[in-house]
Amino acid sequence: MEEKRKLIDENGIRTDGRKWDExxxxxxxxxPLRNADGSAYIEFGKNKIMxxxxxxxxxxxxxxxVADRAVLKCRYHMAPFSxxxxxxxxxxxxxxxxxxxxxxxxxxxxxxxxxxxxxxQIYVEVLQSDGGSRVAGITAAALAVADAGINMRxxxxxxxxxxxxxxxxxxxxxxxxKEGSGxxxxxxxxxxxxxxLLQLDGLFTPAEFKQALEMATEGARKVYALQRExxxxxxxxxxxxxxxxxxxxx
Amino acid sequence: MPSKSYVVETLRxxxxxxxxxxxxxxxxxxxxxxxxxxxxxxxIGKANGSAMVSLGNTQVIAGVKIDKGIPFPDTPDKGLLICxxxxxxLAAANLEAGPPDESAIELARVVxxxxxxxxxxxxxxxxxxxxxxxxxxxxxxxxxxxxxxxFDATSYAVVASLLTAKMPRFVxxxxxxKNTGEMNPVPVLKVPVSLTxxxxxxxxxxxxxxxxxxxxxxxxxxxxxxxxxxxxGQKGEPGALTQEQILTAADxxxxxxxxxxxxxxxxxxxx
Numbered sequence: 328m329e330e331k332r333k334l335i336d337e338n339g340i341r342t343d344g345r346k347w348d349e350x351x352x353x354x355x356x357x358x359p360l361r362n363a364d365g366s367a368y369i370e371f372g373k374n375k376i377m378x379x380x381x382x383x384x385x386x387x388x389x390x391x392x393v394a395d396r397a398v399l400k401c402r403y404h405m406a407p408f409s410x411x412x413x414x415x416x417x418x419x420x421x422x423x424x425x426x427x428x429x430x431x432x433x434x435x436x437x438x439x440x441x442x443x444x445x446x447x448q449i450y451v452e453v454l455q456s457d458g459g460s461r462v463a464g465i466t467a468a469a470l471a472v473a474d475a476g477i478n479m480r481x482x483x484x485x486x487x488x489x490x491x492x493x494x495x496x497x498x499x500x501x502x503x504x505k506e507g508s509g510x511x512x513x514x515x516x517x518x519x520x521x522x523x524l525l526q527l528d529g530l531f532t533p534a535e536f537k538q539a540l541e542m543a544t545e546g547a548r549k550v551y552a553l554q555r556e557x558x559x560x561x562x563x564x565x566x567x568x569x570x571x572x573x574x575x576x577x
Numbered sequence: 578m579p580s581k582s583y584v585v586e587t588l589r590x591x592x593x594x595x596x597x598x599x600x601x602x603x604x605x606x607x608x609x610x611x612x613x614x615x616x617x618x619x620x621i622g623k624a625n626g627s628a629m630v631s632l633g634n635t636q637v638i639a640g641v642k643i644d645k646g647i648p649f650p651d652t653p654d655k656g657l658l659i660c661x662x663x664x665x666x667l668a669a670a671n672l673e674a675g676p677p678d679e680s681a682i683e684l685a686r687v688v689x690x691x692x693x694x695x696x697x698x699x700x701x702x703x704x705x706x707x708x709x710x711x712x713x714x715x716x717x718x719x720x721x722x723x724x725x726x727x728f729d730a731t732s733y734a735v736v737a738s739l740l741t742a743k744m745p746r747f748v749x750x751x752x753x754x755k756n757t758g759e760m761n762p763v764p765v766l767k768v769p770v771s772l773t774x775x776x777x778x779x780x781x782x783x784x785x786x787x788x789x790x791x792x793x794x795x796x797x798x799x800x801x802x803x804x805x806x807x808x809x810g811q812k813g814e815p816g817a818l819t820q821e822q823i824l825t826a827a828d829x830x831x832x833x834x835x836x837x838x839x840x841x842x843x844x845x846x847x848x
Contacts, residue, residue, distance in 0.1 A: 530694070
């Protein structure tokens with residue numbers, strides 16, 4: 328992919344006015360859906376993503392149940408109107424792969440052993456897509472799991488980094504994703520420093536790869552602060568982060 | 578894909594962890610060693626390029642077909658690459674026939690990403706008439722025997738097929754595309770090489786077998802382009818990796834990748 332135009336100007340400012348290490352505006356809400364056992368909505372730049380969790384519930388088909396733990400299922404799907412040209416609503420190969428990597432990114436955080444013989448279903452519905460929809464989806468989906476009251480070891484939070492005009496930058500927007508020279512979606516469990524999603528395309532030298540990994544970790548920590556705040560807002564409205572930390576016994 | 582027997586898995590895992598703590602593995606390999614790699618090209622005469630690859634007991638066959646195609650609207654002046662992978666039901670006792678499942682789709686997409694992102698093929702020259710007709714490369718892989726690490730075996734098979742493929746030369750004749758009958762090699766710029774590693778109880782091992790995959794916590798595939806870049810990556814399986822493990826994986830992907838690249842070049846006469 329050759330770069331067609333400059334994506335970072337001489338002052339180091341990106342196409343949407345951000346600096347290299349700046350996140351797009353993020354808005355997170357926990358529990359917007361009434362029927363789901365847990366839900367979360369995230370706006371991450373122009374991404375608008377709804378996540379919902381049903382379960383633990385009966386496992387279907389029965390022969391797929393696991394005797395000593397729950398089975399986690401995940402569907403990532405893009406609405407036909409979420410992109411510039413209408414997307415065929417049938418699941419694409421891309422969506423099938425992303426569903427798999429999101430499930431594998433969130434699974435380490437859920438204590439599946441607490442819910443034997445059941446299924447936990449995660450839905451990630453992209454209503455409007457921008458760069459980084461899978462990592463924004465993971466951030467919302469982990470909150471939806473927490474909102475469902477399912478036992479977790481940690482939250483999972485994601486952030487992408489990429490390479491634009493030869494420079495490693497945080498949180499690619501759609502233009503940078505399409506016209507830049509590299510993209511690296513990342514997600515981790517912040518309290519364990521355990522990396523649960525890593526994908527990469529584009530050309531990175533080993534030194535750039537290391538820098539990208541460190542930048543993604545730092546960026547995801549910033550998203551984590553907002554993710555945690557959204558959960559506290561729903562369950563401890565009015566309380567400050569410090570006083571709630573005491574209440575939840577930290 | 579290996580059979581998931583809880584008891585066997587738990588016993589094997591304990592044995593494996595003990596061996597790994599001593600820096601060795603069930604089959605005697607060192608942690609970063611890969612199994613014996615065998616590459617035979619030109620095995621299917623009707624394909625434009627083909628290769629049979631075995632990596633230990635994992636065996637795959639790739640066939641590349643090159644034809645005229647219609648470019649994607651957003652890349653009117655570039656050729657097409659379409660990768661497919663199928664794990665045939667004859668490849669292991671626990672498999673059934675059916676459309677590619679999510680694992681096979683992931684397999685094809687990770688292999689595709691390595692080739693595409695490395696810019697292995699000069700797609701800008703794979704054009705018959707910009708916006709109208711381009712060359713389309715269909716790379717399909719059938720897995721014949723499963724013993725772990727399908728990612729690398731599949732990737733090496735596609736790369737070896739492309740390196741030895743011959744494509745027809747098409748020209749425009751009025752509004753129609755005409756096959757000149759002339760055959761040329763595919764315009765290859767680089768040789769991407771993937772390396773897949775498994776994390777088992779926080780120890781990283783390269784080129785995992787089915788037995789190792791049955792007990793692994795997480796998997797990571799990194800592809801290098803031979804010019805000092807990492808060009809594709811994919812973490813898989815419901816476990817986590819540390820930052821140190823990922824950086825070790827990147828080191829191995831570069832150093833082992835160079836050895837494997839030399840072997841692929843030799844097997845395909847591109848040395």
